[in-house]
Amino acid sequence: MGTITISLDDDVEKKLRDLVRRMHGSRKGGLSKVIESALENYFASVDRPIKSGEASFKALKEGAVVAEANTLDDLASILRKKRIEPRGLRIISSKPIRPVVHGGYRIKRS
Amino acid sequence: MSSYFLDSTPVLEIEIRNPIMNKAFPAEGKVVAVMDTGFEGFLLVPQDIFEKLSLNQLALDERRLILADGQYTQSVGTYGEVVVPNLGVKFDGFIETIKGVEEIVIGTDLIENMKLILDYCTRRIEVEACKKP
Numbered sequence: 715m716g717t718i719t720i721s722l723d724d725d726v727e728k729k730l731r732d733l734v735r736r737m738h739g740s741r742k743g744g745l746s747k748v749i750e751s752a753l754e755n756y757f758a759s760v761d762r763p764i765k766s767g768e769a770s771f772k773a774l775k776e777g778a779v780v781a782e783a784n785t786l787d788d789l790a791s792i793l794r795k796k797r798i799e800p801r802g803l804r805i806i807s808s809k810p811i812r813p814v815v816h817g818g819y820r821i822k823r824s
Numbered sequence: 825m826s827s828y829f830l831d832s833t834p835v836l837e838i839e840i841r842n843p844i845m846n847k848a849f850p851a852e853g854k855v856v857a858v859m860d861t862g863f864e865g866f867l868l869v870p871q872d873i874f875e876k877l878s879l880n881q882l883a884l885d886e887r888r889l890i891l892a893d894g895q896y897t898q899s900v901g902t903y904g905e906v907v908v909p910n911l912g913v914k915f916d917g918f919i920e921t922i923k924g925v926e927e928i929v930i931g932t933d934l935i936e937n938m939k940l941i942l943d944y945c946t947r948r949i950e951v952e953a954c955k956k957p
Contacts, residue, residue, distance in 0.1 A: 737886060737898070751885060769916065771903060773844070774883075786905050786916045790843035800844045804883035805903040811865075811918050817889030817897065818863030820929050821922065 733813075750777075755810035769809040775802070826910030827859075827940075827949040834859045834942055834949055836930060839907040840869065840919070845878035854909060855928060859940070862892070863931030866917030867906055868899070873928065874921040879904060889922065897922055906934060913937075913953040 722730065730748070738744025754774065771789045772782040780798050783789040786805070793800055827836045837854040841847070849855065857867070874880055884900040891897055901920025908914070915937050941950040 736888070736896075771916070786843040786903060787914075790846070793844065801881045802883060803844065805844060807903060807916075807918075811885060811887055811901075814888045814890065814896075815864035815931075816862060817865075817868075817891050817899075817922075818860040818929060818931065819892050820858055820860050820863070820927060821868070821889065821891055821897070821925055 754804065754806055757806075769807045771808075772806050773798070773800075774804040774806060826854075826908060827951045829944075829947050829949065830856070832944070834940075836908065836951065837910065838928075838930075839909060840867065840873070840877060840928070841905040841907060841914075842877040842879055842882075843905055844903075845881060847876070847878045849873050849877050857928040857930045859930045859935060861932055861935065863929055864933065865889075865899075865920060865931040866915075866933035867904070867919045868925055868929040868931065869919060869921050870925050870927070871921050871923065874901075874919070877904065877919075879919060879921075885918075887920070906930075908938075908951070908953075911938075911951065911953050 734744045734748050737748060770782065770784050771786055772779050773789055773793060774780065775798065780803070781789055781792040781796065783792055789805070827834065829835070835856045835858055838857050839854055840849045879902050882902045884902050886898055886900050888896045889899050899920040899922045901918050903916060904919040906915050906917065915934055917933055937954055939952050939954060943949070
């Protein structure tokens with residue numbers, strides 16, 4: 715695991731810290747988790763252009779891309795051929811998920 | 825008939841798959857999912873189904889869902905596949921779960937792949953996959 719020191723605009727820093735606090739509270743490692751997730755989604759979006767609105771998928775193991783394909787079925791097939799253990803893999807899409815969405819009317823707070 | 829009204833709620837019969845872990849739910853047949861155009865995600869499932877699909881064995885992403893009362897809740901999820909057997913189509917998308925959800929909910933990220941007509945006059949639902957350009 716590497717350590718990187720960066721400088722952020724004040725507004726960006728505030729938004730980042732607010733997001734970390736909402737998602738992870740004061741738990742240790744929350745900041746790293748949010749930044750890592752954001753960077754992985756960013757890498758996916760810049761590395762492969764979206765064609766005709768279709769997504770493509772990558773499988774990451776310990777941060778490194780081990781397979782990529784246009785569909786999850788094809789991705790799974792590549793992983794099996796390469797005999798890569800699927801447990802713990804991170805699957806990312808060229809169409810990243812939005813961090814906040816409306817949950818609809820079927821969800822009740824538990 | 826893959827889509828119909830249960831009382832006044834539009835539902836769609838689907839299969840849910842996790843191709844990466846080679847798991848499917850249900851093991852045989854189809855399951856009924858509620859179509860909710862207020863949900864902006866792809867698919868929301870109860871936690872036990874999430875685990876039966878072994879989706880919890882992949883690295884999970886988190887995000888926030890805004891509830892109808894304006895409060896927020898946290899979801900976790902990863903990517904999986906939804907099959908609509910009667911249409912002969914399948915779609916890949918983000919499948920997520922939260923505590924307390926008791927039904928399978930289809931959102932607009934999945935619905936946007938289909939043409940959906942809800943005819944409450946005749947109580948019929950027409951569903952077809954979008955035609956590719």
